[in-house]
Amino acid sequence: xxxxxxxxxxxxxxxxxxxxxxxxxxxxxxxxxxxxxxxxxxxxxxxxxxxxxxxxxxxxxxxxxxxxxxxxxxxxxxxxxx
Numbered sequence: 001x002x003x004x005x006x007x008x009x010x011x012x013x014x015x016x017x018x019x020x021x022x023x024x025x026x027x028x029x030x031x032x033x034x035x036x037x038x039x040x041x042x043x044x045x046x047x048x049x050x051x052x053x054x055x056x057x058x059x060x061x062x063x064x065x066x067x068x069x070x071x072x073x074x075x076x077x078x079x080x081x082x
Contacts, residue, residue, distance in 0.1 A: 013066040013073050014080055022081045026064040030054035034061040042076045 005021035007014070014023035025043035030052045034041075041049070042063055054060045066072050 007062070009062070009065060011068055012064075013068050013070065014064065014078075015068070021064075023064050024079045024081055026062060028060055028062050031059045031061050034063060037063075040075070043078055044076050 005023075005026060006019050007021040008019055009015055010019075012021075014021050014026075016022045023043075027041070027043040027046050029037075029041075029049070031054070033049065033052055037049075064078060
């Protein structure tokens, strides 16, 4: 399946022209979970986390975000699609 994830965060390593996310995996969590987890929580750890209702899109957060040019780009094994 060729899925397109749209993202407006242009300082993320995975952001691509046309506002597309090029990460091979993403983790979107409710803010209630994200605010209680360390920054290192990411898509590769999704099966270790409990799910929860967000209530609205405004109460969610993308945990796959990595700043462009950051040394953190390879920390979790998630890759940028070509």
